[in-house]
Amino acid sequence: MEMRPISRKMDALLAAHMRLLEFFMWFDPHSSREGIADFVAGNPQEMPLPEYVAAIKRWSEPKRKDWFAYQMNVPEAQRAVIASLAERRGVAFAEEDIALTTGAFAGLEIAMRAVCDEGDEVIYLTPPWFFYDGIAQGLGLVPVKVRVDMKTFDIDVAAIERAITSRTRAIIVNSPNNPTGKAYPRATLDRLAALLEAASERNGRAIYLLSDEAYYRILYDGRRYESPTESYPRSILIYTYGKQLLTPGERIGFLALAPTMPAGERRQLRNAITMAQLVGGWSWPNAVLQYALADIDRLSVDIGKLERKRDRMIQGLREAGYELHVPEGTFYLLPKSPWPDDWAFTKHLAESDVFVLPGEVVDLPGYFRISITASDAMIDKALPVFAAAAKERVPA
Numbered sequence: 001m002e003m004r005p006i007s008r009k010m011d012a013l014l015a016a017h018m019r020l021l022e023f024f025m026w027f028d029p030h031s032s033r034e035g036i037a038d039f040v041a042g043n044p045q046e047m048p049l050p051e052y053v054a055a056i057k058r059w060s061e062p063k064r065k066d067w068f069a070y071q072m073n074v075p076e077a078q079r080a081v082i083a084s085l086a087e088r089r090g091v092a093f094a095e096e097d098i099a100l101t102t103g104a105f106a107g108l109e110i111a112m113r114a115v116c117d118e119g120d121e122v123i124y125l126t127p128p129w130f131f132y133d134g135i136a137q138g139l140g141l142v143p144v145k146v147r148v149d150m151k152t153f154d155i156d157v158a159a160i161e162r163a164i165t166s167r168t169r170a171i172i173v174n175s176p177n178n179p180t181g182k183a184y185p186r187a188t189l190d191r192l193a194a195l196l197e198a199a200s201e202r203n204g205r206a207i208y209l210l211s212d213e214a215y216y217r218i219l220y221d222g223r224r225y226e227s228p229t230e231s232y233p234r235s236i237l238i239y240t241y242g243k244q245l246l247t248p249g250e251r252i253g254f255l256a257l258a259p260t261m262p263a264g265e266r267r268q269l270r271n272a273i274t275m276a277q278l279v280g281g282w283s284w285p286n287a288v289l290q291y292a293l294a295d296i297d298r299l300s301v302d303i304g305k306l307e308r309k310r311d312r313m314i315q316g317l318r319e320a321g322y323e324l325h326v327p328e329g330t331f332y333l334l335p336k337s338p339w340p341d342d343w344a345f346t347k348h349l350a351e352s353d354v355f356v357l358p359g360e361v362v363d364l365p366g367y368f369r370i371s372i373t374a375s376d377a378m379i380d381k382a383l384p385v386f387a388a389a390a391k392e393r394v395p396a
Contacts, residue, residue, distance in 0.1 A: 013134055020130055020361050027355060036353045037378035037385070038371075042178075042331040044246045045375040052245055055295040059288050067287065072274070073100050074290035081254050084297045089227065093256050097266055099273045100290055102251035104214045104240035106283040109135050111236045111255060112170065113276035114269055115208045116141050120169035123160060127334075127364040129178050129212070142167070145363070153182035153325070157191045164199045164207070171196065173228045174212040176219065179334055179362045179369045181327020183219060186226045193232035200234070206265070209235040214253075217244040217300060219329040220307045233260040236269075241293075243331070244300045246373060252285040252293065306331070309372045309379060316379075320387035333370040334359070339394045342368050348392065352385040 004011075014021070027040060038045060062068065078098040085093050101107040112122060118140035124132040126145040136143040146163045149156045160171070173192070176183040193209075200207045211228040216239070219225055229235035240253035255273060257266045277283040284290075310327065317324060317335055324335040339345040342365055346358040359367030374382070 009138070009140075013137055016137065017130070017134055023358065023361055030350070030355065033353075035381075036355060037374060037382040039354070039356045039369075039374045039378070039382065040371060041357070042243065042246070042248060042371050042373050044248075045373055045378060048247060049245065049299055049301070051299050052247065052296055055292045055299075056288065058295070059292040069287070070282075071287040071290060072277075072284050073098065074287065074293075077290040077293040080294035080297050081256065083294075085256065088225075089230075091230070091259065093259055094266075096270055097257040097259070099255040099270075099277065100285050100293075101238075101253045101255055101277070102283050102285050103242055103248075103253045104212060104238050105131070105135075106251070106277075106280065107238040107240070107253050107255050108132070108172070108210060108212065109139065109280055110273055110276045110283055111208075111210050111238060112136060112139050112141060113280060114272040115236075116169045119167065121165060121167045123163055123168060123171040125155060125173065125177070127179055127359075127362045129174060130361065132172050141169075144168075148177075148180070148182070153177070153180040155184055155188050155192060157188065157195055160192065161195055161199075164195075166203050166205075168199065168203070168207055169205070170208045170210055172210045172212055174214070175226070175228065176215045176327070176329030178215065178330050179332045179364070181325075181330045181332055181334070183223060183328040184226065184228070186231065189226060189228050189231040192228070196232055196234070206234050211235050211237050213237055214240045214243050215330040218303065218306065218331065220303070220310065221328070223328060229256075229258045229260075233258055233262070234265070235261070241296060245296060246301045250289060252289040306372055309374075309376070313370065313372060313379060313383075316383040317386060320383075320390045322386070322390060331371045331373050333372065334364070334367050335370065337366055337368050338390050338392075340366060342366055344395065345389070349385060349389055352389075354382045354385045 077100050078095045081098050082093050085091055121142045121144050122136045123144045123146055126147050133143040144163050146159045196207050209228055209232045216225045229237050235258040237256040242248040257269055313333055322335040324333055337345045342358040342360055346356055346368055357369040359365055
């Protein structure tokens with residue numbers, strides 16, 4: 001009799017992500033301690049936007065008896081998304097092509113459930129967000145990682161071409177990218193679109209582009225956002241409000257089917273997305289968040305302040321001898337570790353109460369990731385620690 005308490009699929013997932021779990025189990029006991037400088041994740045380190053709090057309070061007051069009943073896609077929330085995309089993108093999406101989700105995490109799973117069969121391959125770019133691989137494996141799909149151009153952090157279109165097979169069903173593109181901060185240019189996205197069109201035709205089966213745009217409103221230096229959905233018709237836009245509001249625990253986002261996608265495919269996908277949300281554990285956001293969406297869509301953290309923190313950190317780190325590029329968006333910096341073992345260097349910084357994410361966790365050993373959502377006081381504390389650590393001898 002086999003006494004295995006967990007499924008083989010979960011066993012494989014645990015093995016594949018054990019280093020990530022080990023890091024957070026190690027970090028968690030420290031995370032609530034006073035006086036630490038926390039650069040680990042895109043978490044708020046200061047009080048939330050008062051306007052956000054006011055909106056949640058306002059919409060928490062019930063206006064009818066079914067205010068807190070089951071809600072799928074609240075029409076007012078769908079219209080708020082459409083109005084926002086029209087204003088910011090100049091693109092008209094259909095109301096029925098907007099599905100509200102519990103953030104981008106759920107949105108990615110819903111999109112994969114809707115378009116992929118078990119055994120299909122899903123390409124993603126690396127260095128990646130942690131869980132593309134895990135979501136795909138959890139659905140019985142085959143994740144295929146393709147390294148970006150490590151000199152520019154741009155998409156390596158030729159490498160993607162080599163990775164496409166007859167089983168390729170989707171590709172995930174995250175722009176601006178977590179962790180590199182790269183916002184992919186239109187020329188690259190157009191070349192990728194041409195490749196996907198040709199591969200879909202050759203395979204006799206569409207390849208869908210899952211456009212993870214979680215950070216599209218976190219752009220620096222006056223950049224205009226270039227969405228992959230405007231280059232490739234068979235695209236599904238995936239968004240979360242957790243970044244622009246710096247409220248990652250408040251789970252609301254959406255999927256949007258590109259209006260240029262063939263109409264027949266969109267009609268079929270609408271029902272498939274609804275079913276995916278049902279069997280995925282009711283993946284619609286809580287009703288109050290949907291009611292409040294028109295109010296909170298207009299809000300944002302101070303991008304100028306984030307940009308100033310980015311610039312201050314880059315200057316301080318470079319003066320201390322660190323090698324790093326200038327990210328075009330997101331919350332993150334990616335310095336090279338002065339020690340070959342980025343885990344050991346991460347733990348060395350932690351001895352001085354400065355916490356960062358080791359690069360191995362994002363498939364980039366020899367680097368470490370810094371979140372600039374850290375407070376100014378944390379930056380004040382950390383910069384001398386970074387400078388001192390850069391001069392430390394590498395342990396034998």
